[in-house]
Amino acid sequence: MSDNRKPAAPDPHDFLDVDGGLEETERDVRDAVRDFARKELTPHVADWFEAGTLPDPRGLAKAFGDLGVLGMHLEGYGCGGSSAVAYGLACRELEAVDSGLRSFVSVQGSLAMTAIHKYGSEEQKNTWLPRMAAGDAIGCFGLTEPDSGSDPGSMRTRARKEGSDWVLNGTKMWITNGSVADVAVVWATTEDGVRGFVVPTGTPGFSANVIHRKLSLRASITSELALEEVRLPAGALLPESRGLGSPLSCLNEARYGIVWGAAGAARACYEAALDYASNREQFGKPLAGFQLSQRKFADMVVDVNHAAMTSLHLGRLKDQGRAHHNHVSFGKFANVAAAQRVASTARGLHGANGITLEYPVMRHMVNLETVATYEGTEDVHALSLGQAVTGISAFR
Known part of the structure; x- marks a missing residue:
């Protein structure tokens, strides 16, 4: 049976009606993040980019937490448990404003929180994930090094065992949110291979220096992490992390x-x-x-x-x-x-x-x-x- 109805002309803003394939809850996420981004971020992002920083990262973290996008795809511990598509839509709407803003959310949720969620102990999860999901704590992820980018297996950061403690030494580079983070997930080589560690940034020997003079991703905070004889208790090790x-x-x-x-x-x-x-x-x-x-x-x-x-x-x-x-x-x-x-x-x-x-x-x-x-x-x-x-x- 033929259908003689004339198809609607394509929408120039969604030519193939890709968003027509979204479910109602997914559209709700899209609309909520888009509305927040256009009202709260778009009016300011050019100034932040020109200044080369985010003037209030803690306020921004709290706003993202209230919006529900920090670790939104993770289950439990105060996280949203959303679908992958819903999380992707949030990333799309944030980067439509600026890549630096999507990176803020991505580093918090997909890197630091995901590492703790997948490889951490119950104590580590309960200590950090609810605070990070709410935007009350900021995390960063330390893998890349000055001489180890595409080849992370060549990292020079080392963790040695001293009694029940771990002692970390090394440098991490190009770390988003590094100088404003409350906790850093740091990857280091041990006698048993690459392992992850949860490092509160107030630990003696830990320091973070802002990288200036960037010509890209300027509406973000990028840092170098230095670890000099950073001593951590046994509970800082991500127990389920094994290898690269x-x-x-x-x-x-x-x-x-x-x-x-x-x-x-x-x-x-x-x-x-x-x-x-x-x-x-x-x-x-x-x-x-x-x-x-x-x-x-x-x-x-x-x-x-x-x-x-x-x-x-x-x-x-x-x-x-x-x-x-x-x-x-x-x-x-x-x-x-x-x-x-x-x-x-x-x-x-x-x-x-x-x-x-x-x-x-x-x-x-x-x-x-x-x-x-x-x-x-x-x-x-x-x-x-x-x-x-x-x-x-x-x-x-």
Whole structure:
């Protein structure tokens, strides 16, 4: 039986109606985070970016806690227990404002809280997770080092046993929230391999120095951690952490958030360019009316919708327990590249105005340089995909 009803014209802001596939609870999360982000974050983010910091990280943590996005995908201990798709939508709406703000939430929930939730003792979980979920305590995640980025197995941070205590020495680099954190999850090499430790940042010998002069991810706090004879009790060890696979599994959670976040950044740049080109007149007509401009919008709307579809499909796989870490690599590799293309094209459509903080595109464009690097560089994810399809590792 034929249906003669005429389909509705595509919505330029969701061309393939990807969000039409969301469930009611997922739409509620999307709308709540989008509303918060646009009212509480968007009016200030350009100033924060220009200043190169977050002026009130504790207030922001508490606001995120009240919103319910900190560790929202974890079960129990004051966490929300939401679906992977709902968490992804929160990441998308936050990064549509700025990558640094999504990173704040991601590092707290997908890295520090996830490490404690997956590998910690009951005492560690009960001590930290409810406070972190509420935004009353800030966490950071210490894996990357000055000489150990893509190859974390070469880390130099060491933990030695002295009686029942552990003593840590080493340096961690590019640590989001490091200088404002109450607790750091630090990974170190021991006689038994790589293990994780819960380190209260007030412990003697622990220090964190803010990294200045960043040209990307400026609306965030990035630090270097130094551990000099940091003595910890036996209970500081994450008892279930075993080997490098433990921190890498946390990174996979963070990468999943990036898949959605990059889709949000791409959407924001596309929408900014569409609004600008529709209202900017040159040679007697809107910039959007020229053939060259329309070809650029065609390319952008394809990238934006491909990224949205990839995010949602990966989220569904994750909620079904079917998302392999190579699937996440696929998502990060594809969506970040798509977002970079969209941001670059959108910046060009803005002309000279595109380099100012009056518009979001240049800010997203430079932020995406960092997004392409952290939680696995583009090259590392390309090699992961290459290994997945050929069965041959090119890493060593």
